[in-house]
Amino acid sequence: MRILSENAQRELDNRLPDTLTSRQFEVLNRLYFVGDQTASELAAAFDVSAPSMSQMITRLRLEGVIETSRKSDDARAKLVRITEYGKGILESTVQSLMSGFEPVEEALGNTRLQHLLQELESVHGALSGAASKTTGKDADAEP
Numbered sequence: 001m002r003i004l005s006e007n008a009q010r011e012l013d014n015r016l017p018d019t020l021t022s023r024q025f026e027v028l029n030r031l032y033f034v035g036d037q038t039a040s041e042l043a044a045a046f047d048v049s050a051p052s053m054s055q056m057i058t059r060l061r062l063e064g065v066i067e068t069s070r071k072s073d074d075a076r077a078k079l080v081r082i083t084e085y086g087k088g089i090l091e092s093t094v095q096s097l098m099s100g101f102e103p104v105e106e107a108l109g110n111t112r113l114q115h116l117l118q119e120l121e122s123v124h125g126a127l128s129g130a131a132s133k134t135t136g137k138d139a140d141a142e143p
Helices: 002-015 022-034 039-045 050-063 084-099 102-108 110-135
Strands: 066-071 074-082
Touching: 002 022, 002 084, 022 039, 022 050, 022 066, 022 074, 022 084, 039 050, 039 074, 050 066, 074 084, 102 110
Parallel strands: none
Antiparallel strands: 066 074
16 A cells, blocks of 8 residues: 555655645645635634644635635635646546556556456445544544
8 A cells, every 4th residue: 555655655756846735735725626625624623723723724825726715704724725736636637647557547447447446445435444443533524
């Protein structure tokens, strides 16, 4: 598992724009799939302090990949959303990552690769469930 994780991390790092870190990409990914979030929701989702998330939000906003606004029901809270520019970066990075699977698909064949990916999802789910039991976190929560 460690080897898979390290290879995946290296591939992501190689395909990201120089202005984004993999952790910042994860925040973009969450905003893309989950939707708008408050800074405190993002901090909790990524298990980081509010000041650390605030710094990341500031950097991402300066890059133009997210925007912030005041939450309508709580003027103290900032609502964070991905911009169209951020969506473009996310989508092009994912497309680039998918092209990295082509040699694997050629070597294994599509059916075998799909089966392997399903098995890896099962392993991930089992490990997430085990981790949530030891930390008290929800196994279905987005990382």
